Amino acid sequence: MVATTSSQSAKVTLPADDQLLITREFAAPKHLVYRAITEPELIKRWWNAKRGEVTLAEHDVKVGGKWRQVMVTPDGFEVGFHGEYREIVPNERVVSTEVYEGAPGGDEGGSVNTVTLTEIDGRTTMTVLCKFPSKEVRDMVVESGMEAGMQDAYDLLEEVAVSLI
Amino acid sequence: MNDLVTVLGLAQPQVSKHLKVLREVGLVDVRDEGRHRVYSLNGQPLRPIHEWVKNYERMWSERFEALDEVLEELVREEEADGGNN
Numbered sequence: 001m002v003a004t005t006s007s008q009s010a011k012v013t014l015p016a017d018d019q020l021l022i023t024r025e026f027a028a029p030k031h032l033v034y035r036a037i038t039e040p041e042l043i044k045r046w047w048n049a050k051r052g053e054v055t056l057a058e059h060d061v062k063v064g065g066k067w068r069q070v071m072v073t074p075d076g077f078e079v080g081f082h083g084e085y086r087e088i089v090p091n092e093r094v095v096s097t098e099v100y101e102g103a104p105g106g107d108e109g110g111s112v113n114t115v116t117l118t119e120i121d122g123r124t125t126m127t128v129l130c131k132f133p134s135k136e137v138r139d140m141v142v143e144s145g146m147e148a149g150m151q152d153a154y155d156l157l158e159e160v161a162v163s164l165i
Numbered sequence: 166m167n168d169l170v171t172v173l174g175l176a177q178p179q180v181s182k183h184l185k186v187l188r189e190v191g192l193v194d195v196r197d198e199g200r201h202r203v204y205s206l207n208g209q210p211l212r213p214i215h216e217w218v219k220n221y222e223r224m225w226s227e228r229f230e231a232l233d234e235v236l237e238e239l240v241r242e243e244e245a246d247g248g249n250n
Contacts, residue, residue, distance in 0.1 A: 009223075010222055010226045010228075022225050026229075026233065027240075028239065029240075032239040032243065033236065035239060036235050042239075046228060046229075046232040046235050047228065048228075048231075050227060051224075051227070144221075
């Protein structure tokens with residue numbers, strides 16, 4: 001039997017001034033969630049949601065291994081992210097660094113992300129704890145979401161406008 | 166106050182300290198009823214924070230909706246494999 005998909009929303013909380021915590025439950029066992037967050041071909045299919053296309057995903061999933069992803073936004077803007085794996089417990093926990101290549105400060109401005117997977121009755125809760133070097137960087141990341149949200153709103157507005165012609 | 170001490174399993178001075186901070190930022194209101202102090206929640210000041218985080222949260226929600234689709238397929242594949250073995 002296929003479990004029903006949960007289309008609940010992600011929960012974002014602010015455990016400390018320089019942190020973000022993202023939580024969401026998935027209708028799949030944790031070894032499959034682990035695959036989806038570590039295999040490049042699978043990551044490519046969800047990481048950028050519907051906001052453009054992931055054109056490159058390289059992940060050397062081992063301690064000290066590097067990863068890099070490039071995506072192209074709907075308006076043709078290319079953005080890159082990269083980092084390094086620091087800790088790996090297959091199907092349970094992944095700690096890695098993440099640097100947005102467009103941000104000031106280079107690798108110093110990146111976050112350390114800890115992903116944990118907990119399975120209960122075939123469903124998996126994923127938490128992503130992001131620790132930033134400062135509150136300023138954390139706030140900048142949250143506000144980048146705001147811009148993306150605005151872009152969505154503009155796209156929607158355009159659709160509505162076009163439908164009125 | 167006594168109710169909070171029971172529910173939280175913390176000592177009264179600790180609870181008082183937390184309540185003081187929450188009162189200062191306006192998240193908790195207090196009134197005196199006889200010998201008791203009655204605290205009530207005021208969620209309104211949290212609204213700007215929620216507004217601030219909302220779009221970032223939406224980005225993750227959209228991302229995870231796409232992940233749901235990938236996972237659904239992986240679950241189906243695994244079930245099909247299990248059936249063949």
